[in-house]
């Protein structure tokens with residue numbers, strides 16, 4: 001059985017949401033970050049950086065939230081949560097998955113780091129402002145891209161929606177979606193899915 005190493009209110013809700021969408025049985029292993037369980041030697045064998053999430057699939061560890069989503073979608077192709085390998089739609093899917101992790105999330109993480117994650121003495125207000133500007137630029141593009149569309153890639157729900165809605169949900173919680181009604185509606189719509197609701201519990 002798949003094993004998901006999970007901590008609530010972190011990026012580990014992404015693969016949990018995906019597992020719930022797939023409707024497959026899995027074991028949830030809660031990692032208590034406040035007790036430093038993620039830095040213990042037994043967990044470092046699963047995730048070499050000692051972060052969450054991580055997935056164990058038949059003894060193979062997979063880490064990085066987006067990689068786990070991609071792996072799960074490919075493991076159960078009959079569920080249709082990613083376009084088929086080798087199709088043009090697959091190229092578009094890769095582009096948006098990578099955009100989410102390499103372009104969008106870093107802007108949001110910069111804001112979060114310099115407003116609350118870092119110790120106060122290490123926060124740099126101009127860095128937070130730089131992150132906010134970059135995020136707004138990307139959000140404007142996404143607002144246009146998603147206008148009149150229900151899903152990010154193609155005309156069905158995919159792992160790319162799990163990833164984008166999760167990142168935008170974080171942005172909404174940080175007050176960064178106030179000027180983007182289309183993105184607010186996108187988050188609300190996808191977060192209302194029963195699988196998402198079960199994953200956020």
Ligand SMILES: N[C@@H](CCC(=O)N[C@@H](CS)C(=O)NCC(=O)O)C(=O)O
Pocket residue numbers: 010011012033038049050051052053063064065066
């Ligand atoms: N890029 C990684 C980031 C993983 C990450 O930073 N996870 C956070 C929780 S959201 C964490 O475990 N922080 C504690 C640590 O890394 O020590 C992913 O998407 O999986």
